[in-house]
Amino acid sequence: MQPALFQRFCKLAYDKAGIALKPGKEALVTARVSKRVRALQLGDAGDYLDYLEEEDDGEELQTFLDVISTHFTNFFREPDHLDELARALRGWMAAGQRRFRFWSAASSSGEEPWSMAMTVASQPGADRTDWKILATDIATHTLAAARKGHYAADRVAPVPRALAQRYLERIPDPAGEEPDRFGVVDELRSHVVFQPLNLTQPPFPMKGPFDVIFCRNVFIYFDQPTRQRVVQAMEGLLRPGGIYILGHTETLNGIRTGLKMARPSVFVKAGGEGQ
16 A cells, blocks of 8 residues: 555544554555455555545445454453452442443443443342443444344353353354354343444533443554543543543553542542542
8 A cells, every 4th residue: 555545544544533543554454445445346445545535424434444443352351440340339339329320432342341231230239229331432333243242152251150151141043053152131231322432522422420431442543632632521421439441551641631540540530439
């Protein structure tokens, strides 16, 4: 791919989704764009860019943003964050709180919000509270898979055995030709809402406040000004004393924020009880 063409793809990704494709990503973009060129039976990457810029409904743009984002995720990934969620929830319930709102800001194919849901639902007394999880992602195709909540056996392998037995159900292939899959049970589905959202375009439509926001492994795609806008908008939706969680490799260094680090990757909004 010619440098000028690569830069045009970079500008499109940044303008539409705040994704900052850095130098060195040429091979990745070329490979993934080539797949779309073949799928659409176009001539080359230049034709594909023209197609993206000229389409009316934005459907292929969503596909483009989906394929250039690396959606690596697992059930119970970085499990100490889920332990943090469980500890906070137990403490708040002990203090008498009965309504909880959580946000998985980059839900990808759903493993994160479903892991959060299993964690919350399994806490003693949670069944007597009003709790919901909002799961959002910019990639609508990935979001559709997340909402469906069906996974191959190897994908659900990280789920602790006790939780898997309680919150996953086996789904045999009707034709008997494919391996069985596993789906999340209705008990969890009633608590999780999936919605498309572009994090780089605040203000966001939800009102909050949220008790816990998971925004993990998202900032690797954003430049510093975009990170600042996203954190500022999310902080405004987090209740005092609420918890903001990044990926283990991420920080808020250089971000103007009132969030205080409780430990690496875990931040608390000042103003809550004991803060």
